[in-house]
Amino acid sequence: MSADTLRAAQLYADAARLAANTPRTDEISTAREANFGEMVKAAIETTSADLQAGEAAAAKAVAGEANLVDVVTAVSAAEVTLETAIAVRNRVIEAYQNIMRMPI
8 A cells, every 4th residue: 555545544534533523513612612623733733744754754765765756755745734734824814814904
């Protein structure tokens, strides 16, 4: 099984786990906020793990211990994860700025 296949399976399992824990609309808002916080925490942890895996693969490549295809795959996954995190951050900042511009 390739690294991409395993990563896709992990992401699917994470999404299924999050979907199972998603509160119904009639539940109290604190439960939703807790799940949102957990979701953000999980996303940050996943981003950190992907970046660390990319760095580790690059270090192995420099030492001559890794296959070039695996290194490129790990670094590409880390790059995509970082770009996604930056895009989400930019959208959050944009939303905050829009809220701050709203008249009271």
